[in-house]
Amino acid sequence: MTTTGTTTGTVAPADDVRQRIVAAADALFYGRGIQAVGMDEVRAAAGVSLKRLYTQFPGKEQLVLAVLDARHRQWQDGLTAAAAGIAAPRDRLLAVYDFLERWFTDDTFRGCGFINAFGELGATSPGVAQAARAHKESFQVYVAALAEEAGGDADLAAQLVLLAEGAQTTAAISGRPDAARQARRAAQVLVEAALGAPTGPGGADGARVR
């Protein structure tokens, strides 16, 4: 799995160039669509030679998969960071939608990269389809864990996931980020319906339904 087990103390230059390539490719693929971006453009954006690009990734598909892998890790990091420091399990669940809202307001936001890649290449590339499936399934598992901590079951988690997914595509296509807040309000209703009235001491805004 790991690239080359170099024994150098600092970051291996090979890993550095890999990350630069992946970051450049991600920005281009995500912003314009994968097939709309040529390898030469990736090379230029990464500031690397074409030969080096092809020694790091044997083909475009492997680069795409590496990009999706990196994007998946960033998504997971962002999710856990959003939940960090929040005491109430119920608010950790809702923090998912706060994280979405911050993402949607980023002006480079163009929907979920996995949904986009799946629609564009899922039928052609089994690897891309599998990456999308794994990403979404991992999100399901994450939300299910949060839901369980809050006392909810898998059904509640699945429904909260639907809201998050719908918010992503709606925000992407409409161009307006308020889908995140709408999803949060709906999630609050679902959570309260499943778990009962909100817990007592919750400060912030967790208590107001509407």
Add this chain to the structure above:
Amino acid sequence: MTTTGTTTGTVAPADDVRQRIVAAADALFYGRGIQAVGMDEVRAAAGVSLKRLYTQFPGKEQLVLAVLDARHRQWQDGLTAAAAGIAAPRDRLLAVYDFLERWFTDDTFRGCGFINAFGELGATSPGVAQAARAHKESFQVYVAALAEEAGGDADLAAQLVLLAEGAQTTAAISGRPDAARQARRAAQVLVEAALGAPTGPGGADGARVR
């Protein structure tokens, strides 16, 4: 906007060939992605000459837009058909998810064609982006009308739309159609939270929350 206001009694042959082309292109574009299908393959599937294809559609983009337009009409027809004959406004709202479930179980189902097209071409083709926006907005308007008939407001409608959108991408990527039923259950909770307990005489299954 409408094609040609022909005064002939039966379908004009030009319209017939157009429809054949659009139907063939839709199946190919939707099943494999737009850029993965060449114009020559569309020509073969439609059983038409390349010249005729290009007299009907000046370029691939116009064909794509025509496909999206036809798909939008089919979506609207399916939606209204799903609501037809249902007396209770609340059940008409939930019928959206029954319609989704039937769609998801179709073995050619591969997600929402507009979301897929938007992800693939939305950044490159303003026409495609606009078509996706219009389609989603029209769905919002439709659900908002149903919600109002049931006594709900625009917020309820927006939240129900999020569930429907999320169900589409989730069913597409996971490959399992049960997202529709999950969305329906969540919608039921949201509707009852917004409108109060279910109305009395409703037969069927509208009364059981869980």
Add this chain to the structure above:
DNA sequence: CCGTGGCGAGAACGATCGTTCTCTGCCTGG
């Protein structure tokens, strides 16, 4: 100081695709 080997820059190659053009056969109007 000289050979060598690796690396970057970019040309080159083969394939695909969108679009147009050519050729040939057929059908129609007189």
Add this chain to the structure above:
DNA sequence: CCAGGCAGAGAACGATCGTTCTCGCCACGG
């Protein structure tokens, strides 16, 4: 029966793209 034009089949063309090859430069080791 004949001329004309229209449509279908498919070749052709230009552009793009993924991938590979070549050339020249630079650093480094003996």
